[in-house]
Amino acid sequence: MAVIAVLGYGTVGSGVIEVMRSNKELIESKAEQPVNIKYVLDLRDFPGDPVQEIITHNYDDILNDSEVELVVEVMGGVDPAYSFVKSALLNGKSVCTSNKELVAAHGAELMRIAKDNNVNFLFEASVGGGIPIIRPINRSITSDKIEAVTGILNGTTNYMLTKMGTEGIDYDEVLKDAQEKGYAERNPAADVEGHDACRKIAILASLATEKTVRYEDIYTEGITNISTTDMLYAQKLGGKIKLLGKAGFENGRVWARVAPGVVSGSNPLSMVNDVFNAILLKGNMLGDVMFYGRGAGKLPTASAVVSDIVDAVRHKNINLGIKWSEDKQELMDIDDVVVSKLVRVEYSNKDKAISCVKRVFGTDNILELENAYDEFAFVTDKASEREIDMKLEELLNCDGINGILNTIRMEG
Amino acid sequence: MAVIAVLGYGTVGSGVIEVMRSNKELIESKAEQPVNIKYVLDLRDFPGDPVQEIITHNYDDILNDSEVELVVEVMGGVDPAYSFVKSALLNGKSVCTSNKELVAAHGAELMRIAKDNNVNFLFEASVGGGIPIIRPINRSITSDKIEAVTGILNGTTNYMLTKMGTEGIDYDEVLKDAQEKGYAERNPAADVEGHDACRKIAILASLATEKTVRYEDIYTEGITNISTTDMLYAQKLGGKIKLLGKAGFENGRVWARVAPGVVSGSNPLSMVNDVFNAILLKGNMLGDVMFYGRGAGKLPTASAVVSDIVDAVRHKNINLGIKWSEDKQELMDIDDVVVSKLVRVEYSNKDKAISCVKRVFGTDNILELENAYDEFAFVTDKASEREIDMKLEELLNCDGINGILNTIRMEG
Numbered sequence: 001m002a003v004i005a006v007l008g009y010g011t012v013g014s015g016v017i018e019v020m021r022s023n024k025e026l027i028e029s030k031a032e033q034p035v036n037i038k039y040v041l042d043l044r045d046f047p048g049d050p051v052q053e054i055i056t057h058n059y060d061d062i063l064n065d066s067e068v069e070l071v072v073e074v075m076g077g078v079d080p081a082y083s084f085v086k087s088a089l090l091n092g093k094s095v096c097t098s099n100k101e102l103v104a105a106h107g108a109e110l111m112r113i114a115k116d117n118n119v120n121f122l123f124e125a126s127v128g129g130g131i132p133i134i135r136p137i138n139r140s141i142t143s144d145k146i147e148a149v150t151g152i153l154n155g156t157t158n159y160m161l162t163k164m165g166t167e168g169i170d171y172d173e174v175l176k177d178a179q180e181k182g183y184a185e186r187n188p189a190a191d192v193e194g195h196d197a198c199r200k201i202a203i204l205a206s207l208a209t210e211k212t213v214r215y216e217d218i219y220t221e222g223i224t225n226i227s228t229t230d231m232l233y234a235q236k237l238g239g240k241i242k243l244l245g246k247a248g249f250e251n252g253r254v255w256a257r258v259a260p261g262v263v264s265g266s267n268p269l270s271m272v273n274d275v276f277n278a279i280l281l282k283g284n285m286l287g288d289v290m291f292y293g294r295g296a297g298k299l300p301t302a303s304a305v306v307s308d309i310v311d312a313v314r315h316k317n318i319n320l321g322i323k324w325s326e327d328k329q330e331l332m333d334i335d336d337v338v339v340s341k342l343v344r345v346e347y348s349n350k351d352k353a354i355s356c357v358k359r360v361f362g363t364d365n366i367l368e369l370e371n372a373y374d375e376f377a378f379v380t381d382k383a384s385e386r387e388i389d390m391k392l393e394e395l396l397n398c399d400g401i402n403g404i405l406n407t408i409r410m411e412g
Numbered sequence: 413m414a415v416i417a418v419l420g421y422g423t424v425g426s427g428v429i430e431v432m433r434s435n436k437e438l439i440e441s442k443a444e445q446p447v448n449i450k451y452v453l454d455l456r457d458f459p460g461d462p463v464q465e466i467i468t469h470n471y472d473d474i475l476n477d478s479e480v481e482l483v484v485e486v487m488g489g490v491d492p493a494y495s496f497v498k499s500a501l502l503n504g505k506s507v508c509t510s511n512k513e514l515v516a517a518h519g520a521e522l523m524r525i526a527k528d529n530n531v532n533f534l535f536e537a538s539v540g541g542g543i544p545i546i547r548p549i550n551r552s553i554t555s556d557k558i559e560a561v562t563g564i565l566n567g568t569t570n571y572m573l574t575k576m577g578t579e580g581i582d583y584d585e586v587l588k589d590a591q592e593k594g595y596a597e598r599n600p601a602a603d604v605e606g607h608d609a610c611r612k613i614a615i616l617a618s619l620a621t622e623k624t625v626r627y628e629d630i631y632t633e634g635i636t637n638i639s640t641t642d643m644l645y646a647q648k649l650g651g652k653i654k655l656l657g658k659a660g661f662e663n664g665r666v667w668a669r670v671a672p673g674v675v676s677g678s679n680p681l682s683m684v685n686d687v688f689n690a691i692l693l694k695g696n697m698l699g700d701v702m703f704y705g706r707g708a709g710k711l712p713t714a715s716a717v718v719s720d721i722v723d724a725v726r727h728k729n730i731n732l733g734i735k736w737s738e739d740k741q742e743l744m745d746i747d748d749v750v751v752s753k754l755v756r757v758e759y760s761n762k763d764k765a766i767s768c769v770k771r772v773f774g775t776d777n778i779l780e781l782e783n784a785y786d787e788f789a790f791v792t793d794k795a796s797e798r799e800i801d802m803k804l805e806e807l808l809n810c811d812g813i814n815g816i817l818n819t820i821r822m823e824g
Contacts, residue, residue, distance in 0.1 A: 144438075
């Protein structure tokens with residue numbers, strides 16, 4: 001029998017209890033033994049809830065109970081999760097977590113401590129919610145060099161962008177709707193400014209490089225500047241605007257960014273709508289593979305946590321040997337990364353503006369919208385961000401051009 | 413060091429050699445040891461090819477070499493693959509295979525023999541080519557009851573249906589094109605009549621039930637009756653026609669079928685085009701998750717085989733405990749399975765035909781195409797196949813109705 005403890009009885013924690021109860025027989029068959037939740041750590045009490053019987057307010061009860069072989073950390077945030085997890089591992093207990101902040105900030109160190117203590121540190125639910133992605137990268141994509149990882153990693157922003165695109169509703173109103181539906185926090189910064197996606201692409205890029213890609217080093221741009229007008233241009237190009245976490249690994253050079261992108265209709269990421277997430281991997285032999293599912297939500301996330309519980313229980317005292325070292329992975333300067341951009345230009349004189357675009361960017365393929373006045377858009381050729389920025393500066397000096405309304409990377 | 417032998421130097425076999433050579437360093441790092449291909453079994457010789465040095469024509473060379481710990485079976489077909497694989501397992505050698513016929517026909521028995529001999533029988537490449545799906549089902553979806561599996565499991569037919577849908581080219585011409593491109597065999601029956609997809613859904617359904625779903629028991633309908641007119645009706649409904657392998661597992665009742673279906677635009681399977689495959693799983697906690705990628709092709713398939721090689725080498729003499737017993741899984745009578753169908757009606761008198769449809773099926777939601785004469789279509793409510801068939805019989809007796817041109821299941 002495996003005895004476990006759950007840290008945190010919030011959304012994911014209560015989901016873990018629910019999944020374990022609903023699918024008890026199946027889970028214990030897969031784990032090849034009974035699995036007993038002995039403690040739930042929470043500051044609060046839950047009178048009337050059956051969980052109250054196993055609630056503890058004192059982490060030491062769990063840490064010092066040698067019966068507990070596995071700690072499930074679903075509190076979120078770096079503190080005190082980090083110290084709880086670290087002490088559990090040092091005490092020879094495996095840890096499963098859904099906590100992307102913790103994994104992005106301390107994953108490599110915790111993995112090393114787990115290995116040193118012959119236990120496991122697993123984190124399937126930290127990226128893509130219920131989507132199996134961490135284990136497939138570690139266990140299935142073992143014969144391929146990963147050349148790129150591109151993900152729709154945040155359900156809240158994907159819901160908002162989908163609604164803006166399909167219903168033509170402005171950003172502010174869509175944000176309000178997402179907040180009312182409980183998809184977005186009252187302070188939505190972590191989602192809409194891309195920080196959540198940034199933690200997740202940092203984790204995926206670290207697994208791909210087997211080194212630590214620091215989330216602080218990743219260029220991160222959110223969706224706050226995206227308008228329904230941008231979306232109409234994207235649609236004119238046969239694409240959709242998505243918030244993408246992306247990392248590239250070709251020719252030994254590594255880069256990563258979070259930014260909105262115009263995803264073409266032929267890219268499978270273009271059909272990932274609403275709160276769904278997806279991760280597209282490009283392998284040098286496999287080509288494209290994509291993993292799609294619910295990137296958040298109580299039960300899908302809890303399901304991923306419980307799949308880690310099954311794995312940890314099956315591999316008691318056998319470290320699964322996930323490769324992710326504490327060595328820092330250097331990233332390319334984002335200005336050196338090659339992109340193509342959709343550029344929206346505001347003009348005072350259309351003909352002059354077009355001829356300027358033609359002179360500077362070499363294109364006269366101009367996109368116009370029916371109901372957008374004094375503006376057009378065009379798509380640049382591929383070039384480094386630096387080179388494109390320089391040319392954009394040049395545009396701004398042209399007669400007939402008032403300004404650049406927005407630029408959005410093309411995803412292909 | 414792991415010493416392995418490859419049975420068959422055809423498309424997949426030569427792909428395995430190429431993947432092992434191209435990504436040697438990475439693969440040996442994941443396998444945590446050097447991996448040496450000592451033999452390639454083939455009836456032919458390959459003068460000038462470096463593989464010639466390790467070619468053998470005699471399987472006993474491999475079977476009796478105690479150094480060989482792993483046999484990679486990529487010959488295809490049931491004979492002699494079955495006897496080769498069985499004897500390898502009985503001799504304490506693990507086996508990795510891409511052979512869906514073998515796995516569908518003898519998977520459970522071979523798995524038991526592997527377990528009895530403390531080795532592994534792995535078959536990631538047998539379904540979905542390069543898409544990680546077998547290992548995720550066995551290792552990741554361990555906390556969920558799988559309620560349904562729906563897959564686009566055959567690249568050839570998906571290529572053909574995509575081309576018919578987007579270019580309006582007729583079945584016969586598209587088949588010729590697929591044959592010229594090498595996607596379809598000269599005798600295309602295995603693909604276009606659904607037998608290939610049938611083997612694959614049998615494997616997936618067996619893993620989901622942990623019993624043996626016999627492919628012979630699965631109702632199988634191919635794409636030979638699908639026309640571009642059918643596709644226009646599907647498009648009018650906002651959907652696309654796909655060949656689907658599908659199995660359902662709700663309330664302890666199991667059913668499976670292979671048949672074309674009208675997949676709605678909101679279903680992620682609808683955007684799986686060309687030779688790509690995808691498998692959509694529905695878990696009782698997870699909801700929908702989808703795995704997408706290249707379902708065939710030399711390198712993607714070989715990549716999946718090599719991921720099995722890595723797994724087998726890492727788990728020498730540790731049986732991975734895949735649950736799939738030889739007990740036969742009884743299937744529901746296909747006539748009892750509940751569906752909704754798109755029905756195309758040929759009429760001699762339109763008004764009479766419509767009022768008959770309304771009387772028998774209770775719908776006056778009639779679909780008409782601009783360039784299709786003397787016909788319309790409608791979508792039935794959900795009912796058992798038997799009930800729908802009985803009502804279709806009734807339609808045929810109506811005044812004003814000449815015949816039923818086609819019926820296609822709605823997938824939602």
